[in-house]
Structures are given as structure tokens and as C-alpha cells.
């Protein structure tokens with residue numbers, strides 16, 4: 070008798086912009102137990118750099134074209150899963166033990182879940198093993214109030230991982246815990262510093278059970294299904310809604326890391342509230358290793374290095390803002406690059422004026 074192969078478990082790793090998804094995945098992917106996992110990464114905005122930032126020992130990272138997984142590239146996710154299956158069945162690739170999908174920080178996971186569950190051929194070969202949602206202890210409480218996507222990510226989770234607890238005050242962490250328990254009383258909550266958060270078991274939550282979800286999650290799932298899976302976002306890869314914009318800043322090699330650091334600190338100090346995310350790779354003169362920079366709101370994270378460039382070295386930053394004009398950020402960047410412009414103060418003038426960081430005009 071023919072025994073069809075067991076469906077491949079799919080873990081969805083989600084969490085708002087900069088919550089720490091790639092950091093956690095990188096840590097988990099070092100475990101040999103995940104050597105046979107396929108990782109699907111989705112990014113928001115026209116310039117994707119996550120494929121550089123997530124490293125697996127296998128050759129199994131698939132980057133979806135840019136755009137939000139919950140709308141523009143949902144079809145592509147289904148095609149990718151179908152293609153993966155075809156390659157396994159025709160023995161072009163080794164069987165995979167698990168598929169891990171890292172969504173964009175802005176993704177609503179509900180349509181992603183439905184896309185998999187509602188597609189007969191895909192649902193026969195893959196099963197949702199669970200949604201792991203990361204929440205940043207520094208910004209989580211505010212983000213959950215300000216961004217519905219973040220609340221949906223938390224509400225639909227099977228497991229919630231609180232990140233950045235090394236940076237947050239115990240009070241902030243406790244406030245977040247109360248909020249998360251209110252949003253999702255059923256999910257297990259784990260601190261990222263707990264050793265259990267560093268093992269692949271973190272991704273294993275058992276069969277995803279839509280029936281166990283809270284009433285509001287059930288309503289969202291039903292509403293999405295009734296809408297035929299058609300989602301309300303529009304399809305510009307750089308615009309998520311009327312407020313959120315993604316854009317890229319590019320340059321050649323910079324003379325020193327201090328330039329980008331000063332730019333990041335200035336941007337964070339002046340516009341941190343509206344700066345949802347900054348990340349990128351920086352090419353430095355006389356240095357063959359890319360510098361990786363990260364910022365979330367008013368926090369500038371320590372820069373790290375990659376081993377080598379893929380392709381030509383070039384500075385590429387992705388910036389995602391809420392109600393902050395691209396021109397403002399671009400102008401500041403040009404100032405720090407010492408690119409002359411009309412009405413643009415030079416960098417020395419900016420750095421010399423201590424009041425300008427607090428929004429005063431020079």
C-alpha cells in the first residue's frame with residue numbers, strides 16, 4: 070500500500086521590525102538538527118539584505134522577492150513551496166525536515182497561514198507547526214498599541230519570545246508580559262535569554278490548531294477566508310500603508326565607520342520615534358569586510374562584520390519610517406557623506422550645534 074510521506078512541518082517566525090528574528094534564526098541554524106531545514110526569507114522594500122544577514126550551514130536559504138509576504142508575494146510563497154516539493158520528489162534536492170519562514174516585520178501572519186492551509190496541494194504536503202512571534206522588550210508595549218500588525222502577530226502566536234531583555238528595565242519587561250498575556254493568554258511566553266530559546270525545539274510547537282486560538286484570531290481567520298484570501302494592502306513594495314515607507318540609501322566606500330555611526334545617532338536622536346528600522350551593509354575604504362549596521366527606533370545597535378562581500382562592495386541601507394519623509398532622511402545622509410547640497414548645512418556645522426539634535430533649527 071502506498072504511504073504518502075508525512076507532511077513537512079512549517080514554522081513561521083514573525084515579529085515586528087527589528088524584533089530580533091534574524092538574530093534568533095542565525096543562532097538556531099547553527100544547530101546541526103536544522104541542517105536539513107529550508108529557510109524562506111521575505112523582506113519589505115526594494116532592497117533586500119536579509120539573505121546576507123542570515124547564514125545557514127546548508128544551502129537552503131530562499132529569498133522571496135521583496136514585498137510583504139501577506140499580500141504581494143503570497144502567491145510566490147505557494148509557488149516556492151510547490152517548487153521545493155517538486156525538487157524533493159524528483160531528487161534534485163535532499164528531503165527537508167522543516168521549512169522555516171521568516172516574515173517581514175510588517176507582515177500580518179493570518180493571510181500567510183491561510184495561504185498554506187487553504188491550498189489543497191500545499192496543505193497535503195506541508196503542515197503548519199506553529200507561529201513563533203518575537204516581541205522587543207524595549208519597544209514592544211508601544212509597538213503593540215501603534216501597529217495592528219504587531220498585535221496580530223502576537224495574538225496568533227503559539228509561542229512568544231521576548232527579546233532585548235538584556236537592554237530593557239524589569240518594569241518594561243513586566244508591562245510587556247501583562248500586555249502579551251492579555252492579547253494571547255494561550256501562548257507560551259519565553260525570554261530570549263532562556264537557554265530553551267536557543268534550541269531548535271523553540272520552533273516545534275505541535276500541530277497548529279486554529280480552533281485553540283482566541284476568539285479574535287478565529288474572527289480574523291474567518292474574515293480572511295471570506296475575503297477569498299484577498300488582502301487590503303496595496304501592492305507597492307515600498308509602501309505598506311499611508312504612513313509607512315521603505316527606501317534605500319546608497320553610497321560607495323566610506324572613509325570611516327564613524328561617518329555611518331554619527332549619521333545613525335543623529336537620525337535616532339532627531340527622528341527615533343518615526344524611525345521604525347534602519348539596517349544595512351557599509352563598505353569601508355581599505356577594508357574588505359562589510360560592516361553591518363542596525364537601528365530600531367532610537368536605539369543604535371553595535372555594528373558587526375561579515376566575512377566577505379557577495380558581489381561588488383557598496384554601502385546599502387534600508388530605512389523604514391512612519392510619517393517621516395524620505396527627503397529628510399536622505400538629506401541628513403548626504404550631509405554626513407559631505408555631499409554638497411543647496412540649503413544643507415555641512416556636517417561640521419551640524420555636529421557643532423548641540424541644540425540641533427533636539428529639533429532646534431540651526
Ligand SMILES: Nc1nc2c(ncn2[C@@H]2O[C@H](COP(=O)(O)OP(=O)(O)OP(=O)(O)O)[C@@H](O)[C@H]2O)c(=O)[nH]1
Pocket residue numbers: 084085086087088089090091092093119173174232233234235236261346348363364365370371
Ligand atoms: N542586546 C540585544 N540586541 C538584540 C537582541 N535581539 C536582536 N538584537 C539586535 O537588534 C538588531 C535587530 O535584530 P534583527 O535580528 O536583525 O531583527 P529582525 O527582526 O530580523 O529585523 P527585520 O527583519 O528588519 O524586521 C540587531 O542589531 C541585533 O543584534 C537581544 O535580545 N538583545
